[in-house]
Amino acid sequence: MAKLSDKTEHQFRSGCSISRTLEIVGDKWTLLIIRDLMWHDKHTFKDLQDSAEHMPANILTTRLNRLMEWGLIYRTPYQDKPVRYTYHLTEAGLKTETVLLQIMQWGHENLGGGKYNPETRQSLSAN
Amino acid sequence: MAKLSDKTEHQFRSGCSISRTLEIVGDKWTLLIIRDLMWHDKHTFKDLQDSAEHMPANILTTRLNRLMEWGLIYRTPYQDKPVRYTYHLTEAGLKTETVLLQIMQWGHENLGGGKYNPETRQSLSAN
Numbered sequence: 111m112a113k114l115s116d117k118t119e120h121q122f123r124s125g126c127s128i129s130r131t132l133e134i135v136g137d138k139w140t141l142l143i144i145r146d147l148m149w150h151d152k153h154t155f156k157d158l159q160d161s162a163e164h165m166p167a168n169i170l171t172t173r174l175n176r177l178m179e180w181g182l183i184y185r186t187p188y189q190d191k192p193v194r195y196t197y198h199l200t201e202a203g204l205k206t207e208t209v210l211l212q213i214m215q216w217g218h219e220n221l222g223g224g225k226y227n228p229e230t231r232q233s234l235s236a237n
Numbered sequence: 238m239a240k241l242s243d244k245t246e247h248q249f250r251s252g253c254s255i256s257r258t259l260e261i262v263g264d265k266w267t268l269l270i271i272r273d274l275m276w277h278d279k280h281t282f283k284d285l286q287d288s289a290e291h292m293p294a295n296i297l298t299t300r301l302n303r304l305m306e307w308g309l310i311y312r313t314p315y316q317d318k319p320v321r322y323t324y325h326l327t328e329a330g331l332k333t334e335t336v337l338l339q340i341m342q343w344g345h346e347n348l349g350g351g352k353y354n355p356e357t358r359q360s361l362s363a364n
Contacts, residue, residue: 124290125350125351125363126289126290126350126363127340127342127363128272128337128341129265129269129289130348130349131344137264142253162256163250163251202347205343208343209336209339212338213258213259215335216254216335217254217258219332220329221254223249223254224253236251236257
């Protein structure tokens with residue numbers, strides 16, 4: 111039984127909190143969208159598409175929709191004709207920051223990736 | 238440039254530590270294998286297959302192979318004819334524990350999933 115609002119009928123694969131979380135963010139892309147919304151001031155579809163990993167548009171669309179359905183992000187229109195939106199993290203979405211930080215730390219120590227400090231907004235480059 | 242031994246030629250999508258980590262564990266299953274090896278004394282192919290999420294055998298095979306290639310797990314034969322293996326986490330694999338703990342915490346708070354305490358080896362059931 112999900113606590114997040116509009117998915118209360120969803121049947122999870124198991125009662126494991128890790129398994130449940132991976133049903134939402136367990137892929138190569140979703141946590142990168144959250145990273146960009148959380149730390150890098152990227153809030154439009156185009157901003158998100160322009161990240162270094164070059165997320166394909168169809169993948170970005172499905173992932174944004176899934177995050178909205180689960181209540182991790184919300185969107186607000188910023189123009190009409192055609193309507194375009196900015197995307198922001200909800201409170202539940204913002205709470206994934208500790209997950210991002212731990213994944214970043216592991217990748218920094220074991221795969222030579224860069225390291226971002228959210229407090230100073232400074233990055234150490236990758237090896 | 239990977240620090241883990243036999244993947245030094247791998248071209249990552251970007252220098253981001255999160256993106257690099259997700260190239261290895263960014264799917265619905267891999268962190269569940271790590272969970273079972275880390276906390277639940279599941280070390281054979283059959284043990285891992287029998288978990289509550291019922292991982293398909295072909296997916297389990299590809300994920301175990303990827304984790305071995307990247308040096309997060311290693312295997313040891315425990316019988317001949319047919320040869321069968323037990324799987325264990327390496328030092329780099331064991332260091333993902335903090336990632337698992339944060340993902341579990343988020344899923345417990347936001348999706349009503351269970352919570353495991355590695356120190357007491359006790360679980361709180363899912364809602």
